[in-house]
Amino acid sequence: MLSAITALGLFYPPPPSIFLTAMSAITCTSLAFIGVSEVRGKHLSYSKFWNANKPGGGGADPVRISSRAGMLFFYTPALLASAAAFAVPSLMADERGLLVALALLLHFLKRDFEVLFVHQFSGAIVLDSAISISFSYFINTVCILYAQYLAVGAPEPAVNLKYPGAVVFAVGMLGNLYHHILLSKLRKKGDKGYKIPEGGLFGLVICPHYLFEIIIWVGVALMAQTLNAASFMLGSAFYLMGRSWATKRWYVSKFESFPKGIKALLPYIY
Template sequence: MLLFYTPSFLMGLASFVIFNHQDLRFVMVVYVLTIHFFKRILEMLDAAITIGLSYAVSTATMIYAQYISQESPKPSIDLKYVGLGMFLIGITGNFYHHYILSNLRKKGEREYKIPKGGLFGLVICPHYLFEIIEFIGVSFISQTTFAFCFVVGTTFLLMGRSHATRKWYASKFEEEFCKDIKALIPYLF
C-alpha cells in the first residue's frame, strides 16, 4: 500500500511547484489531497519500517554469521544441496500459493473468499508452510546457529499468524469453512 500512496503524495508536492500562483480553492485542493496521502503514508510507514528493518537486520546478520563462519571447521554432514532442494521447493510452493491468493477475487470484487486449490484444502496458510520450508533450506545451506535460530523464530511467528488466520476464517465463514482444514501443517496443526 505504501507504494500505491507515495505517487499520489508526490504528485501533490509537485503540484505546488508546477502550478504555483493559483487561486485559494486550487491551493486548498492540493493541500488537502497532499495531506491525505501523507497521512496514509505515515500510517503504513510504521509497519513498513518495522517489518523492513526486521528483515534487513536478520538478513545482514545471517550473511555476517556466514562470513565469520568461513574460518570454522566444515560441518561433518554437508546439508547444502539438501538445503538448496528444500529452498527451491519452498519458494516454488510459496509463489504458487501467493498466485492463487492474488487471483482469489475477480476485478472489482470486494468480498472475502475461502481460497481453493493447491494445499488450501488441507491448510489455510500453505504459503506460510512453504516459506518455512524455504528458510529451513537456507538454514541447511548455511549450517550456522544464527540461521537455525532465525528458522525457529520465523516458524513460531508464522504458526501464530496461521492460527489467527484459521480462527478468522472459521468465524467469518461459519457454514462454508471446513473444520478439518488445519492452520499450517496438514492433518496436524
C-alpha cells in the same frame, strides 16, 4: 548448550561476535513472542488484519500506507542487503557463502516480484508494522550473511547440508509462489472482498503459503549451517504458526461455510 549443538556436527561453532550471538537469541525470542501475540489477538497490521488494533477512546489513528508500497518496503532493504553481499570477494569465493547469498537474493527478489505482479491488494498497512517487519528482514539478512562471512575458512560442519538445503529451499520457493498465485486468482480486478481459498494445499490448511515460507527458511538454515540462520528460521516458524492460527480464526469468524477439517498450517496436525 551451544557447544553441545555444534558438537553434533550440524553447525559451525558460534561466531566470535557478541552482536551475532545476541541477535540469534533476540531474533528467535522476539519472533516467538510476536507469534504468541497473534494468537492472543494482537496483530501486525497488514493483510486481512490491516485494520486490527484500532485505538480506542478516541486515540489518534495510526499512519497507513498502501499495501503494495508497504510490502515493497518489507522486502526491498533485505533485497539490497542480499545484493550487496555479492561485492564481498571472500564470501563469493566460498561455495556455501555464494549459495546462501544467492538464496537470500532470490527469495527477496521473488517477494518483490509478487508484490508488483502477483498479489491483489485491499486495505492498507500501518506504517509502524511496515517499519518493524522491514527492519526485521533487513537486520536478520545482514546477520545471516555476516555470520556466513565469518565462517569462511573455518572447518566445515561434519555433516554437509548445503546441497539438501538448496533442494529444500527450491521446494519452498516453488510452493510459496504457487499458493500466492492461487490466492491472487481469488479476486478479479477491483474486487476487495475475501473468499475461502481453494486448490493446492488450501484444502488441507488455510496457510500453505506460510508453510512453504517456513520451508524456505529451513532450506536457508541448512545451506548456511550457522546458528544465526537457524535462529531466524525457528523464530519465523513460531511467528507464522501464530499468524496462521489467527488467520484460521478470522476465516471461521467470517465464513459460516468454512470447512471444519482445514487446519491452520500443518496438514492434519495444526
